[in-house]
Amino acid sequence: MDNIVLAHGSGGRLHHELINEVFRAQLSNPRLDQLLDAAILDLPSEGRLAFSTDSFVIDPIFFPGGDIGCLAVYGTVNDLAVSGAIPRYLSAGFIIEEGFSLSELKTIVTSMRQAASQIGVEVVTGDTKVVGRGQVDKLFINTAGIGLVPAGINLSPGQVQSGDQIIISGTLGDHGLAILAQREGLAFSTPVKSDCGSVLRLAQALLKVDPTAVRCMRDPTRGGLATTLNELAQQGAVCLKVEEDRIPVLPAVQGGCAMLGMDPLYLANEGKLVAIVSPDRADEMLSVLQQIPEGQNACRIGEVQEAPRGIVLLRTALGAERVLGMLEGELLPRIC
Amino acid sequence: MWDRVEKEKVRKLLTEIATAAQALEQPLAIMEVCGTHTVAIAQSGIRDLLPAQIRLLSGPGCPxxxxDARDLDKVISLAERPGVIIATYGDLVRVPGSRSSLQEKRGQGARVQVVYSALDALELAAKYPEQEVVMLGIGFETTAPTTAVAVEQARKRRLTNFSVLSMHKVVPPALRALLTDPEVKIDAFINPGHVCTILGSEPFNFVAQEFHRPCVITGFEPTDILEGIWMILQQYRRQQWQVEIQYRRAVQPQGNPVAQEYLARYFQSVSVPGEV
Amino acid sequence: MCLAVPGKIVEVHETMATVDIAGNKRQVSLILTPEAQLGDYVLIHAGFAIQMIDEKEAQETLALFEEWAEKERQLEEGLG
Structure with missing residues (x-):
């Protein structure tokens, strides 16, 4: 049988075959293999738990630089990583359209396994539902994750103080542009790949330098860097001042955005880290990031100021200053 | 993003502008006609770097x-018809008519496809022969010729399910209306570079000859805009009014004759009641 | 009013061309610029090449400004 049928979601024999041949075959570990209704996990003796969830509905499900499978792992892992947690366990829920290709499902679950094993997390519980044709667009995945936050780690925008430095781990807008290029009706080819990947090593490297010197971290996904900076400024009740000249953007992303009338600061990323760190450890943290492959383009893009609170200011390449707002509405190609 | 040469040029331009502005008898209100100039000026923050004597006004150049809200309402009612696909540039999707917007209609099930080119709208018509594809023709003399080519191609390929709702606008009459409006004080124009790649400079000669105002056809990089302002100031110093081309790399005096031919053949210019 | 970006023609097939915009490649129509050929720089708007770009002019823009500023200064001294 090449395609998913409704029976695969019915709980019967086909459902069990699917679980064993596709999911357990790839994601096997002692906890998942018991196939109980819940995974039983040992609680850490000290420290606290971090818990996060995210849903993945990306179209196309395969794109240059990744696919919905590894994205579903990285997305939740990154949310845990920027909270200072070491990810341990994931859940994975699949909602599959009737008629979806079984071989594509296997490719996606293999990609999930590769991402999970590379990071050292286990998918310990999961669920699969199949819905009628047209009720879902091919495949949706939800993942939730649990991680251990060691004692002494207390990251939050509330920690951010005037004078702190803002560091970004690499170039912006790569994922957004790579996906736009695939969109029907836009049809352009681009050398830019999605930056879909884990930021765990980056986050852990910063915390290893000095956990008290890392105020907070974020992974800027939908809405781009501009939206994430605005969230941080509002939650921290501070002003973030960034320099347009210092913000790294690939020339192909700059050119693609110029063609479509878009701004790279609002394009999505799927493997970047923004960190706000204390000024006296900023240089050290930057050089630590730059020694990690996924952090080689890390750089300092600005700093924190007292006021105006809740605002992001952009110092333009021309030397003037303007407010950088959150994303308004959808990102659409424009002619003006 | 910016190399040293570019920054040096900006510094030099700003100094030249500041010096030239001191010689002005009274402050200058310079209108950048084009919406893309308005965005470039806002994003680069040029306004804060200009001397007080120079004020930049945003013009009517945003499609x-x-x-008109009435046109938008027409678009919304078209979107409500079964069997219709609205093909539009992203600019119009969020714009509210008097009662709804394309974005809202799409949420209610209307088929609204954002396109990057009129040719993409044509391909929609070829792909869905049983649907009526309506291309929303917005934009000025830069975009209108591309709509005209799509209409020509539709005829050649006998795509009878392709139609255009033309809301295209022309620039010269708009400038004339601004210059004859007693309430509007405009001392010079930063002319839309890309409209002029099509029209050339000649259709704007009346600004200099009849209304004695400088008119500089300008590119969209901050250095282009600053240079355009500097050229306006030189005209004021010499008290000689001309249509000058700063955007030489893309604008020739005669414009693009092939595109002008398409405009003439496929469009008829009308003045919309209540408008200019 | 209208966004347009420069691109280099890297392939031509009848009235269509592949243009390179900072590494991105897209099909554009040459119907409005029939004289455009392989290797030319064109201005692209909404999927069409709408004008040829004078690449030499693009490089000279900076030099020209100096020349202008100089000429204006001489004019001033001459008049002053």
């Missing part, structure tokens, strides 16, 4: 702001 969305000049689209």
């Amino acid at each position: 969305v702001c000049v689209t």
Whole structure:
């Protein structure tokens, strides 16, 4: 049988075959293999738990630089990583359209396994539902994750103080542009790949330098860097001042955005880290990031100021200053 | 993003502008006609770097702001018809008519496809022969010729399910209306570079000859805009009014004759009641 | 009013061309610029090449400004 049928979601024999041949075959570990209704996990003796969830509905499900499978792992892992947690366990829920290709499902679950094993997390519980044709667009995945936050780690925008430095781990807008290029009706080819990947090593490297010197971290996904900076400024009740000249953007992303009338600061990323760190450890943290492959383009893009609170200011390449707002509405190609 | 040469040029331009501005008898209100100039000026923050004597005014050159609410309501009612696909540039999707917007209609099931080119709208018509594809023709003399080519191609390929709702606007009459409006004080124009790649400079000669105002056809990089302002100031110093081309790399005096031919053949210019 | 970006023609097939915009490649129509050929720089708007770009002019823009500023200064001294 090449395609998913409704029976695969019915709980019967086909459902069990699917679980064993596709999911357990790839994601096997002692906890998942018991196939109980819940995974039983040992609680850490000290420290606290971090818990996060995210849903993945990306179209196309395969794109240059990744696919919905590894994205579903990285997305939740990154949310845990920027909270200072070491990810341990994931859940994975699949909602599959009737008629979806079984071989594509296997490719996606293999990609999930590769991402999970590379990071050292286990998918310990999961669920699969199949819905009628047209009720879902091919495949949706939800993942939730649990991680251990060691004692002494207390990251939050509330920690951010005037004078702190803002560091970004690499170039912006790569994922957004790579996906736009695939969109029907836009049809352009681009050398830019999605930056879909884990930021765990980056986050852990910063915390290893000095956990008290890392105020907070974020992974800027939908809405781009501009939206994430605005969230941080509002939650921290501070002003973030960034320099347009210092913000790294690939020339192909700059050119693609110029063609479509878009701004790279609002394009999505799927493997970047923004960190706000204390000024006296900023240089050290930057050089630590730059020694990690996924952090080689890390750089300092600005700093924190007292006021105006809740605002992001952009110092333009021309030397003037303007407010950088959150994303308004959808990102659409424009002619003006 | 910016190399040293570019920054040096900006510094030099700003100094030259500041010196030239001191020689002005009274402050200058310079209108940048084009919406893309307005965005470039806002994003680069040029306004804060200009001397107080120079004020930049935003002009009518944004295809969305000049689209009449009645036209938008027409678009919305078309979107409500079964069997219709609305093909539009992203600019119009969020713009509210008097009662709804394309974005809202799409949420209610209307088929609204954002396109990057009129040719993409044509391919929609070829792909869905049983649907009526309506291309929303917005924009000025830069975009209108591309709509005309799509219409020509539709005829050649006998795509009878392709139609255009033309809301295209022309620039010269708009400038004339601004210059004859007693309430509007404009001392010079930063002319829309890309409209002029099509029209050339000649259709704007009346600004200099009849109304004695400088008119500089300008590119969209901050250095282009600063240079355009500097050229306006030189005209004021010499008290000689001309249509000059700063955007030489893309604009020739005669414009693009092939595109002008398409405009003439496929469009008829009308003045919309209540508008200019 | 209208966004347009420069691109280099890297392939031509009848009235269509592949243009390179900072590494991105897209099909554009040459119907409005029939004289455009392989290797030319063109201005692209909404999927069409709408004008040829004078690449030499693009490089000279900076030099020209100096020349202008100089000429204006001489004019001033001459008049002053």
